[in-house]
Amino acid sequence: MQNSKAWNFGDNVNTDFILPGRYLELTDPKKLAEHAMEGLDPTFSSNVKKGDIIIGGKNFGLGSSREHAPIALKYSGINIIVAESFARIFYRNAFNIGIAAIECQNISHKVKTGDNIEVNLAKGKILVHGEKLSIKPLPEFMLQLLNEGGLVNYIKNHIKEW
Amino acid sequence: MGYTISEKILAEHAGLKHVEPGEIVKAKIDLAMAPDLTAVLAYNAMKEMGVSKVWDPSKVIFLLDHIAPSTNIQNATLHKQCREIAYNEKMKYFYDINAGVCHQVLPEKGHVYPGMLLVGADSHTCTHGAFGAFATGIGSTDMGAVLATGKLWFKVPETIKIEAVGNLQDRVYPKDLILKIAKEIGADGATYSSIEFTGESIKNMSISGRMTLCNMAIEMGGKTGIVETDEITLEYLRNRIIQKPNIFKSDSDAMYSKILKINSDKIVPQVSCPHSVDNVRDITELKSININQIFIGSCTNGRLDDLEVTAEILKNKIISDKVRLHVTPASMGVYKKALEKGLIKILIDAGAVICNPSCGACFGGNNGILAPGEVGLSTSNRNFKGRQGSPEAQVYLCSPATAAASALTGVITDPRVI
Ligand code: SF4
Numbered sequence: 001m002q003n004s005k006a007w008n009f010g011d012n013v014n015t016d017f018i019l020p021g022r023y024l025e026l027t028d029p030k031k032l033a034e035h036a037m038e039g040l041d042p043t044f045s046s047n048v049k050k051g052d053i054i055i056g057g058k059n060f061g062l063g064s065s066r067e068h069a070p071i072a073l074k075y076s077g078i079n080i081i082v083a084e085s086f087a088r089i090f091y092r093n094a095f096n097i098g099i100a101a102i103e104c105q106n107i108s109h110k111v112k113t114g115d116n117i118e119v120n121l122a123k124g125k126i127l128v129h130g131e132k133l134s135i136k137p138l139p140e141f142m143l144q145l146l147n148e149g150g151l152v153n154y155i156k157n158h159i160k161e162w
Numbered sequence: 163m164g165y166t167i168s169e170k171i172l173a174e175h176a177g178l179k180h181v182e183p184g185e186i187v188k189a190k191i192d193l194a195m196a197p198d199l200t201a202v203l204a205y206n207a208m209k210e211m212g213v214s215k216v217w218d219p220s221k222v223i224f225l226l227d228h229i230a231p232s233t234n235i236q237n238a239t240l241h242k243q244c245r246e247i248a249y250n251e252k253m254k255y256f257y258d259i260n261a262g263v264c265h266q267v268l269p270e271k272g273h274v275y276p277g278m279l280l281v282g283a284d285s286h287t288c289t290h291g292a293f294g295a296f297a298t299g300i301g302s303t304d305m306g307a308v309l310a311t312g313k314l315w316f317k318v319p320e321t322i323k324i325e326a327v328g329n330l331q332d333r334v335y336p337k338d339l340i341l342k343i344a345k346e347i348g349a350d351g352a353t354y355s356s357i358e359f360t361g362e363s364i365k366n367m368s369i370s371g372r373m374t375l376c377n378m379a380i381e382m383g384g385k386t387g388i389v390e391t392d393e394i395t396l397e398y399l400r401n402r403i404i405q406k407p408n409i410f411k412s413d414s415d416a417m418y419s420k421i422l423k424i425n426s427d428k429i430v431p432q433v434s435c436p437h438s439v440d441n442v443r444d445i446t447e448l449k450s451i452n453i454n455q456i457f458i459g460s461c462t463n464g465r466l467d468d469l470e471v472t473a474e475i476l477k478n479k480i481i482s483d484k485v486r487l488h489v490t491p492a493s494m495g496v497y498k499k500a501l502e503k504g505l506i507k508i509l510i511d512a513g514a515v516i517c518n519p520s521c522g523a524c525f526g527g528n529n530g531i532l533a534p535g536e537v538g539l540s541t542s543n544r545n546f547k548g549r550q551g552s553p554e555a556q557v558y559l560c561s562p563a564t565a566a567a568s569a570l571t572g573v574i575t576d577p578r579v580i
Contacts, residue, residue, distance in 0.1 A: 022527065023230065065284055159211070
């Protein structure tokens with residue numbers, strides 16, 4: 001269970017917002033984190049705290065395949081993103097690096113930035129303002145990726161049968 | 163029950179008789195491509211997986227195109243690392259800064275063939291569906307897994323069928339068609355899906371036009387775009403590919419999650435307005451929009467036929483002094499042909515700046531960045547806020563003909579009236 005502060009960025013948060021293209025040459029994850037969400041909120045990186053949760057509306061993470069985007073978020077301390085829907089490549093990238101991308105109906109209309117939000121992945125429940133919301137169950141494989149800390153570890157552990 | 167081309171290619175590569183949408187399969191990769199900005203991350207991920215060498219150096223291609231030539235020490239270092247990895251791994255194919263945009267270079271050099279399964283560490287890898295391949299963009303960790311093992315897991319996508327009937331009118335192009343489709347389907351209307359382009363308009367369309375369509379499948383959330391292989395495909399591939407094409411066709415009773423019929427005859431030039439690709443209008447609805455910078459290039463519209471239309475419109479004319487025009491051929495092959503045909507001279511005489519083949523202004527890396535408050539018009543595929551420079555700039559998307567016509571006037575202009 002995680003009890004955290006929410007950051008709501010609304011619909012269509014694209015990868016150029018999450019990490020603008022001009023920073024793609026950076027390879028140090030900590031440096032990437034300094035520019036996380038810069039396209040929407042240049043103060044995000046200095047105000048975000050470890051364990052905070054990002055909220056989105058529909059099509060979160062659309063655009064580029066750049067893994068720099070979820071990496072920038074991860075090294076900003078984000079390990080859960082809850083949105084109404086995700087773009088395909090971002091969804092995969094998030095799980096691959098150990099961020100849980102959780103789909104939950106209407107979430108962007110129920111939570112404001114600064115609100116408190118409780119996410120219980122094991123029970124598949126979210127608690128906001130005393131209201132319990134259910135989340136779309138994760139496919140078995142995605143759960144396993146999260147449990148093993150992402151695709152790097154997963155391959156390390158299962159290379160024989162991969 | 164029948165199957166679609168995408169399902170058949172995935173089944174074959176997963177070693178299964180058939181696969182169903184939603185099923186997760188592990189499939190063998192025929193070719194893995196990584197461009198400069200993502201290659202090193204992918205390679206590092208492979209190393210972290212405890213694997214020291216790529217699975218097959220003849221099936222991995224690194225390519226330096228996004229920022230080429232380098233513009234600062236940081237990206238120069240990235241390029242240096244890519245070169246060293248390619249050399250040490252004895253990669254059979256490596257393309258340095260003198261090649262062009264990955265999605266143009268791969269087919270031109272004969273790496274793409276019907277029936278293959280291709281992954282690229284770049285979202286527009288879907289472009290290669292124009293050749294009857296299943297091609298999709300992946301992130302660097304996924305690419306790390308591919309470099310390590312030659313395999314990747316896929317969720318089998320549902321297929322959306324687009325049937326484009328009739329033919330595009332004069333000065334209306336595949337770019338206008340795909341913008342119209344993006345408007346209909348929406349920026350997330352094809353999430354996780356494969357988009358199969360069919361119909362008379364596609365049958366009569368050049369390879370270049372089909373690449374423009376498939377290129378933008380991702381802008382609707384698509385996993386890939388795909389076109390059935392025909393004589394036009396094979397003609398393009400003749401003398402380029404070594405592999406024997408493995409041609410799949412969708413069965414007549416294949417299952418589609420959605421079928422969208424579009425009448426190409428009725429389409430007028432389309433413009434995608436800031437800041438979302440599906441915010442598309444008929445050009446006739448737009449009122450004098452002043453522009454500062456025009457970019458003609460990218461893996462969407464930087465090919466020879468694109469430069470031909472541009473030159474045809476700009477011939478013996480001078481662009482408006484209110485705009486700057488950057489033309490970036492998508493590859494060195496395109497550039498050379500444009501030189502031979504005299505197109506480059508026409509463009510320079512008209513006042514264009516010719517940039518070297520690369521991604522250029524497309525993603526705001528170099529070669530033409532927008533300042534705050536400026537308006538750009540671009541033949542590329544994305545107009546997200548901040549994509550081509552300042553987040554306070556605006557980007558409109560259109561066909562090369564619309565871009566060229568607008569270069570003459572300094573405002574977004576219908577190419578049919580010039
Ligand atoms: S031209 Fe633009 S869209 Fe195409 S690969 Fe380069 S940056 Fe991406």
